[in-house]
Amino acid sequence: MVQTPIKTSKVEKLKERSNFLREPLLTELKQDTTHFSEDAIQILKFHGSYQQDNRDNRVKGQEKDYQMMLRTRSPGGFIPPELFLALDKLSIEYGNQTLRVTTRQGFQIHGILKKNLKEVIKNILSSMGSTLSACGDVNRNIMSPPPPFKNKPEYQYAFEYANNIADLLNPQSGAYYEIWLDGEKAISAQEAPEVVAARKSKGKGMIVENSPEPIYGEQFLPRKFKICVTVPGDNSIDVYTHDISLVVMTNKKGELQGFNVLAGGGLGRTHNKEETFARICDEIGYIDKADVYDLVKAIVATQRDYGDRFNRRHSRMKYLIHDWGVEKFKSTVQGYLGKELKPYKKLPKWEYQDFLGWYEQGDGKWFFGIGVENGRVKDEGAFQLKTALREIVEQLNLPMRLSGNHNIILCEIAPEHKETVENILKNRGIETDPEAIEPLTRYSMACPALPTCGLAVTESERALPGITDRIRSLLNKLGMVNEHFTIRMTGCPNGCARPYMAELGFVGSAPGKYQIWLGGTPNQTQLAQPYEQKMPVEDLETFFEPIFVFFMQNRKAKESFGSFCSRVGFAAIRNFSANYTIGSYMDTDTTKRKFRKNQRRVSVPDEVFPQLKEIAQKEGRPMNQIIADALSDYFTKSKEA
Structure with missing residues (x-):
C-alpha cells in the first residue's frame, strides 16, 4: 500500500488533482492565449515540454516572448529517418530553425508558440516519435551506448533493455493521446510481451492497485527519475550519474545472464544550499535477467513511497539513499521484490569513447560519428550541418543514434555510400576527421x-x-x-x-x-x-x-x-597560485619552456586565502605583492620597536 506523506508540496497537490496529467493543461490548451499558467506548466512537463521565454527579447512593460521547448523521448538515442526529417521540418516551420541534441540522447526543438504546440506534437507522433515523459516527475529518457554494433551482443542487449524499460515505465493513463491526438493512439512499435507481463506483476506492494497508473499512482514520482543501461567498460553515458544504472552481464558465449545494479546518482544542486549536493551511484548488487523488470519497479516503488514529497530540493532518490544508507535502501527494495539481490560482479575499468569517425557495425555496414559542438544542429554561414543531415537522410534513408555527449551517429551505411556521406558533409563545411577537431x-x-x-x-x-x-x-x-x-x-x-x-x-x-x-x-x-x-x-x-x-x-x-x-x-594549488607571478615564465627555446622558480615560497592558511584574494581583487594587486608589502611593513615596525 502506498504511504501518504503528512506534508506534501504544492506540486504534489497539483499532480493529485490533475486527473492523471490532464488538467488544467487540456482546458488552457484550447484558450487563445500566448502562454500557460504556472499550474498548467507543471503538467505540461510530463508531456515533454517546458514553457520558456526568449530573454534576449524582454522589454520592460511588454509581455514576455513566450515559447515552448519540446523534447523527444528517444531511448538509447535512436532516431528513425522519418522522425529526423519531421523534426527538421517542424523546427523550420514552427521553431527557431535549429535542433539541439540533449545530453540524454534526445532532440529538442526551441521556439514553438503555444498555438502551434499541438500540431507539432501530432506530427512527431505520426513520424515514429514521442515526447511523453521526456520531462516531469517520471522516468526520463533512458540512455544506452550509441554505437549500433551488430557483432557485439552486449550492445544489442543494452539498447533492447533501454527500450523495454522505457515502455515499462511510460505513463499509462492515456491522457497524452487524449490531449495531443484527440484520443487516438499513435502508431508505434508493439511492446515486448515480457514488458506487458512485467507491468502486471505485483510483487509485494510494487503496484498501486485499481489505478490507471499502476506503477506511478496519481501523484507520480517525487521528482524526475533517470536510468541508463550500458555494457562493461563503456562509460559513454556517465554511468555514475543516474538514479538507476544497469550494466549488461553476459557469459563467454555472449549470452545475457543478468545485470549489475547501481543506484543513487544525481547531479542537481542549489548554490549556497549545502543540503543539496551532487552524488554518484552506489553499487547495489546483481540481478538475474528474469527479474530485472521487477527490480526496476521495486526501486521505482521505493522512491515513489518514501521519497520526499514536501521539499522538492530534497526529493531525488539520491537523498533517500544518502539519508537511509545503502543497506536500508537495499533491504527495502528487496522487500518489494520478494527476493535478495546477488553480490555485485567485478567489472573492467570504465572508459569514455565518443565514437566519432568511421566504424564497422559488424554486419557489413558502417556507422559514422559526427561531432556537434554543444549539440546545436544548425546552418550558420559555410557551416551547414542541418542541411547536410537532411540531404543524407533524404538520399540514403539512414537512422541515427544520438550520444550522451550530444553528438550524432549515422547508422546502417552501406559501403558504397560511405563516399556519398563524406562528400555531402564536406560540401556543407562539416569536419569529417575527428582528429582535426580541437580536443x-x-x-x-x-x-x-x-x-x-x-x-x-x-x-x-x-x-x-x-x-x-x-x-x-x-x-x-x-x-x-x-x-x-x-x-x-x-x-x-x-x-x-x-x-x-x-x-x-x-x-x-x-x-x-x-x-x-x-x-x-x-x-x-x-x-x-x-x-x-x-x-x-x-x-x-x-x-x-x-x-x-x-x-x-x-x-x-x-x-x-x-x-x-x-x-x-x-590547498597546494592555492598556495602555488598565491605565490605565482602572472607571466613569470621564459621562452628560452622554441621547443622548450622554462619557468622562473619561486626560490622561496610563503604559504597562507586556507581560512586566510579568501580574504587575501578579495583584497587583491579590490586593489588590483597580485596576492604575493600584498604579502610582500605586509611583511615589509611588519619588519619595519619590528626594527622601530
Whole structure:
C-alpha cells in the first residue's frame, strides 16, 4: 500500500488533482492565449515540454516572448529517418530553425508558440516519435551506448533493455493521446510481451492497485527519475550519474545472464544550499535477467513511497539513499521484490569513447560519428550541418543514434555510400576527421542556458566556444600545445551538462561569473569538487595560468589534469597560485619552456586565502605583492620597536 506523506508540496497537490496529467493543461490548451499558467506548466512537463521565454527579447512593460521547448523521448538515442526529417521540418516551420541534441540522447526543438504546440506534437507522433515523459516527475529518457554494433551482443542487449524499460515505465493513463491526438493512439512499435507481463506483476506492494497508473499512482514520482543501461567498460553515458544504472552481464558465449545494479546518482544542486549536493551511484548488487523488470519497479516503488514529497530540493532518490544508507535502501527494495539481490560482479575499468569517425557495425555496414559542438544542429554561414543531415537522410534513408555527449551517429551505411556521406558533409563545411577537431571542443559540453532557459543565471552554450578558445590560447602560450581535458559548463547549478563529473567544470553562479569545479576524471568516474565560488569570466587567463603551470611542473607521467588536481589537493594549488607571478615564465627555446622558480615560497592558511584574494581583487594587486608589502611593513615596525 502506498504511504501518504503528512506534508506534501504544492506540486504534489497539483499532480493529485490533475486527473492523471490532464488538467488544467487540456482546458488552457484550447484558450487563445500566448502562454500557460504556472499550474498548467507543471503538467505540461510530463508531456515533454517546458514553457520558456526568449530573454534576449524582454522589454520592460511588454509581455514576455513566450515559447515552448519540446523534447523527444528517444531511448538509447535512436532516431528513425522519418522522425529526423519531421523534426527538421517542424523546427523550420514552427521553431527557431535549429535542433539541439540533449545530453540524454534526445532532440529538442526551441521556439514553438503555444498555438502551434499541438500540431507539432501530432506530427512527431505520426513520424515514429514521442515526447511523453521526456520531462516531469517520471522516468526520463533512458540512455544506452550509441554505437549500433551488430557483432557485439552486449550492445544489442543494452539498447533492447533501454527500450523495454522505457515502455515499462511510460505513463499509462492515456491522457497524452487524449490531449495531443484527440484520443487516438499513435502508431508505434508493439511492446515486448515480457514488458506487458512485467507491468502486471505485483510483487509485494510494487503496484498501486485499481489505478490507471499502476506503477506511478496519481501523484507520480517525487521528482524526475533517470536510468541508463550500458555494457562493461563503456562509460559513454556517465554511468555514475543516474538514479538507476544497469550494466549488461553476459557469459563467454555472449549470452545475457543478468545485470549489475547501481543506484543513487544525481547531479542537481542549489548554490549556497549545502543540503543539496551532487552524488554518484552506489553499487547495489546483481540481478538475474528474469527479474530485472521487477527490480526496476521495486526501486521505482521505493522512491515513489518514501521519497520526499514536501521539499522538492530534497526529493531525488539520491537523498533517500544518502539519508537511509545503502543497506536500508537495499533491504527495502528487496522487500518489494520478494527476493535478495546477488553480490555485485567485478567489472573492467570504465572508459569514455565518443565514437566519432568511421566504424564497422559488424554486419557489413558502417556507422559514422559526427561531432556537434554543444549539440546545436544548425546552418550558420559555410557551416551547414542541418542541411547536410537532411540531404543524407533524404538520399540514403539512414537512422541515427544520438550520444550522451550530444553528438550524432549515422547508422546502417552501406559501403558504397560511405563516399556519398563524406562528400555531402564536406560540401556543407562539416569536419569529417575527428582528429582535426580541437580536443578541448571535442570533449566539452554546455547546456543551452541563455536566452531560453528560465533557470540560467549566466551564459553557457553561447559562451563555451569562446572559453575553450581562450583556454587553448593560454595552454599554447604555456607550451602545453598537446594538453586537453574534459570541460563542461552550465548556466546554473542544476547540472544538465553534468559539469560535476568534468576535469574542469564551469557552473554559473552570477551574471558573467562561474563556480569552478576541479578534480573529475577523463572517464567520468569521480566527482569534481568546488574550487572557486565566483570567477569573473574576464579573469580566466590570470586565474588558470598558475593552475596550469603547477600542473605542468608537478604532474606524474601521463597523469590527467583532473586526476592531478584531485591528488595534490586544493590547498597546494592555492598556495602555488598565491605565490605565482602572472607571466613569470621564459621562452628560452622554441621547443622548450622554462619557468622562473619561486626560490622561496610563503604559504597562507586556507581560512586566510579568501580574504587575501578579495583584497587583491579590490586593489588590483597580485596576492604575493600584498604579502610582500605586509611583511615589509611588519619588519619595519619590528626594527622601530
